[in-house]
Amino acid sequence: MIDFRYHVVSLISVFLALAVGIALGAGPLKETIGDTLTGQVEQLRQEKDALRTELDGTAGDLKDSETYIDAAGPQLLDGALTGRRVAVIALGKVPDKTQTALDQRLDQSGATVTAHVTLTDMWTDPDVRTFRQALVGQLTPYLDPAPPADAAVEADLASALVQALVTADPANPDALSNDASTLLDALSSSDNKDNPLVTVSDPVTMPADAVVVVAVPVEPVASGATPPPAPSADVVAAQVAVVSAAQKLSTGAVLADGQRGKGTLTDAILADGDLAAALTTVSGTDLVTGQINVPLALANRIGGVNGHYGFGDGETPLPPAVQLPAVSRTAAVPQDAGVGAAP
Known part of the structure; x- marks a missing residue:
């Protein structure tokens, strides 16, 4: 059975380890830890800036594509x-x-x-x-x-x-x-x-x-939000x-x-x-x-x-070109109209 002395020794060991860690962190390892963390933060900042630049460029390209398609719409649809x-x-x-x-x-x-x-x-x-x-x-x-x-x-x-x-x-x-x-x-x-x-x-x-x-x-449902039924x-x-x-x-x-x-x-x-x-x-x-x-x-x-x-599964991005015949609309011919009908 573990006695009281064992608990005392365990507590002393924990506090000694904590004290050593504080001493090293505040002493010889202080500059190393600080430099490492500063470098990691700077790297993350640079990566974030690069991703932001890439995202802005992609958004600009997408906007240009939409503008082009919008401008081409009348030509694509003309006469359809x-x-x-x-x-x-x-x-x-x-x-x-x-x-x-x-x-x-x-x-x-x-x-x-x-x-x-x-x-x-x-x-x-x-x-x-x-x-x-x-x-x-x-x-x-x-x-x-x-x-x-x-x-x-x-x-x-x-x-x-x-x-x-x-x-x-x-x-x-x-x-x-x-x-x-x-x-x-x-x-x-x-x-x-x-x-x-x-x-x-x-x-x-x-x-x-x-x-x-x-x-x-x-x-669309935001991340973590409950979707509607x-x-x-x-x-x-x-x-x-x-x-x-x-x-x-x-x-x-x-x-x-x-x-x-x-x-x-x-x-x-x-x-x-x-x-x-x-x-x-x-x-x-x-x-x-x-x-x-x-x-x-x-x-x-x-x-x-x-x-x-569309652009999903089972869909085609663009309908094929088709030329429809001209529309012809006429009124229904009365039953007694035609050859031999009274004027």
Whole structure:
């Protein structure tokens, strides 16, 4: 058994070692230790300055590249969508900067933006699903083509929204049909006027040929911060339904998404082989490269080429060049018109 003397000897040894260390540090080793620490601090300072200089240079090069791509945008987009009419559907609140940039690129491609529509929380709120089901029953008579009888409510609403934006008056291809106007009015109002399913920035009077669906970007999470919950499966399904309806019911559609990452709609589409084969996506639309890719990707989709564009896995950096035929719009011919018809 360890006795008291052992503890005394141990304590004396500790204090002796501490005293020797203090004596050496304050005496013969003082200059050596001080010089070593000073040298290490100076080296770290020089390395930090070098890294700062390198970072500033890289940032400058990146800024120059963005400026060059931005300046080349009009030339890259010139004629890509000449004469095409495009409706823009935002799946939620999209940064104004991104929306304005996409509009600018569509304009540079020769397209005309006919509508800006934004889905509200009511579109996917589980507490108002009964209201949405009842609304679908009211909208069905105005849908042509009508969705399958077993289609989900989200698919029916998506069909109604797209048809409201692309269906032309049979007698006037430059005006919305009466049914389309009815559908849009129903979707943009509700029993509670403060909570419609969609909001429309300006009156929609002209039908679109194609559709750009803009996803809500997933915000980056700071290191150590708790990431926000990923969208539920029902929300993702409702958003995919809009993109699918836009592709099915128009001449072509593109999903314009933010940076790739957990929870993005692009990732959900690319993870599903059937969806990836049917729907076109563009990621990184918060940057000039993605913004320019949107009209180019839409031109490809109208031309029958599906693709995924960006810098992530499964994506191509730049859509191929494509030359679309000129747009031709004519009013429907009356049933009794033609050879032998009365004047």
